[in-house]
Amino acid sequence: MEILLKDITLLLDPHKGVEPKQVSLVIEDDRIIDISSNANLPSPEFVIEGRALIALPPALNSHTHLPMTLLRGYSDNKVLYEWLADIWAIEGKFDAKWIELGTKLACLEAIKAGTGGAFDFYFQETVIGRVLEQAGLRGWLGAGLLPSAFVDQGGLESQLKDFEQLVLDVESSSLLNAAIAPHSQTTVEEEYLLQSKDLAAKHDIPISIHASETRKEVLDCEEKHGVPPVERLDQIGFFQEGTKEVIAHCAWITQREVEILGKHEAMVAWCPTSAQKLAYGGVTPIPELRKAGATVALGTDGTASNNTLDLFREMREAVNMVSFARWDPAIYPAEEVLEDTHWTFRRYFHPESLIKVGNKADLVVMDFHTPHLQPIHNVVSNLVYAANGSDVHSLIVDGQILMQDRQVLSLDEEKIIDEIEGKIPKLISD
Numbered sequence: 453m454e455i456l457l458k459d460i461t462l463l464l465d466p467h468k469g470v471e472p473k474q475v476s477l478v479i480e481d482d483r484i485i486d487i488s489s490n491a492n493l494p495s496p497e498f499v500i501e502g503r504a505l506i507a508l509p510p511a512l513n514s515h516t517h518l519p520m521t522l523l524r525g526y527s528d529n530k531v532l533y534e535w536l537a538d539i540w541a542i543e544g545k546f547d548a549k550w551i552e553l554g555t556k557l558a559c560l561e562a563i564k565a566g567t568g569g570a571f572d573f574y575f576q577e578t579v580i581g582r583v584l585e586q587a588g589l590r591g592w593l594g595a596g597l598l599p600s601a602f603v604d605q606g607g608l609e610s611q612l613k614d615f616e617q618l619v620l621d622v623e624s625s626s627l628l629n630a631a632i633a634p635h636s637q638t639t640v641e642e643e644y645l646l647q648s649k650d651l652a653a654k655h656d657i658p659i660s661i662h663a664s665e666t667r668k669e670v671l672d673c674e675e676k677h678g679v680p681p682v683e684r685l686d687q688i689g690f691f692q693e694g695t696k697e698v699i700a701h702c703a704w705i706t707q708r709e710v711e712i713l714g715k716h717e718a719m720v721a722w723c724p725t726s727a728q729k730l731a732y733g734g735v736t737p738i739p740e741l742r743k744a745g746a747t748v749a750l751g752t753d754g755t756a757s758n759n760t761l762d763l764f765r766e767m768r769e770a771v772n773m774v775s776f777a778r779w780d781p782a783i784y785p786a787e788e789v790l791e792d793t794h795w796t797f798r799r800y801f802h803p804e805s806l807i808k809v810g811n812k813a814d815l816v817v818m819d820f821h822t823p824h825l826q827p828i829h830n831v832v833s834n835l836v837y838a839a840n841g842s843d844v845h846s847l848i849v850d851g852q853i854l855m856q857d858r859q860v861l862s863l864d865e866e867k868i869i870d871e872i873e874g875k876i877p878k879l880i881s882d
């Protein structure tokens with residue numbers, strides 16, 4: 453595929469003080485081959501042109517549950533444990549065809565909001581991977597381990613089998629990566645937590661887990677094990693040299709746990725909207741984690757608790773939540789949340805797709821020719837505080853154009869929405 457981005461504004465590392473610049477950019481096959489003021493192509497297949505168009509690396513969602521998009525708005529205004537009971541009751545019906553449909557809807561939504569991929573955390577990730585590949589999105593597929601879930605569909609044994617299949621399936625994919633995802637230290641016994649860690653080492657893949665999401669989880673863990681969740685994970689040897697750990701939430705962690713996460717250079721995938729909506733009360737200590745050397749990346753969580761996959765909205769929630777809780781509007785500035793959403797995950801997992809000549813071509817193009825993004829005193833400010841996913845003009849991943857001028861090219865938008873409208877009432881009523 454040959455794509456020319458002509459006279460656009462390119463945003464390179466604004467968190468390092470690099471000013472946006474007007475350039476043209478040429479993509480051939482999956483690579484960026486030129487970035488300069490006179491870059492050109494004689495007869496490109498696609499042209500994206502305009503000074504009001506701002507290009508940057510697409511956000512990658514650090515924590516989500518894509519198929520749960522089927523449950524957007526199904527259960528709101530409940531505390532985590534009541535909400536989970538509602539969700540798990542209906543998720544028990546999710547077979548491969550529901551998982552596929554939910555992932556299609558999620559991919560469509562992600563593309564329209566300019567997200568270039570996700571670290572997913574669910575079951576039957578082989579099915580999810582096939583949809584992501586079709587959509588053209590990058591995926592880190594966290595094969596969920598939860599002995600109590602999907603018991604009718606084979607429980608843990610079938611979850612481990614799915615995982616082994618997943619590792620084989622992604623071998624030759626340029627978009628997909630396998631990962632293992634034990635649900636949490638509360639819901640998964642120590643034996644399986646350690647088995648997961650060994651599988652991560654054996655296959656050289658990342659591991660993800662939920663931890664310290666609520667105060668109740670922390671108090672229960674302290675009562676049972678004498679220490680809070682992240683510390684317990686450290687004590688049992690969950691963190692290991694050479695494995696990338698993605699710890700979701702960390703809303704209630706101590707300074708000692710911040711140091712543990714920093715020491716292991718773990719990634720903390722925090723989800724501010726979900727935390728606020730489920731009323732966790734804890735705010736992930738972002739400035740401390742960044743200072744300690746942990747990697748901080750933004751996630752949406754599933755749409756059953758968010759209720760969108762729009763990382764532009766999420767950035768605004770993130771920055772305001774930290775400022776508000778800490779009585780300090782400068783403690784987590786816009787440049788840092790933009791970095792944590794659009795650069796950090798990619799640097800940690802896939803630096804070969806950062807915007808650079810010779811690298812894989814991943815770009816999101818925003819349209820600033822709209823009232824709420826004018827005037828442009830500060831591009832970063834407008835992106836973080838004023839933009840929404842619906843301001844995304846085009847999305848390119850791995851050199852493929854997935855959406856141009858808001859037309860999704862990799863999936864059939866109408867067909868997917870028709871299918872959702874037609875089938876979801878049956879999922880609920882059956």
Ligand SMILES: [Zn+2]
Nearest residue numbers: 662700753754
């Ligand atoms: Zn989650």
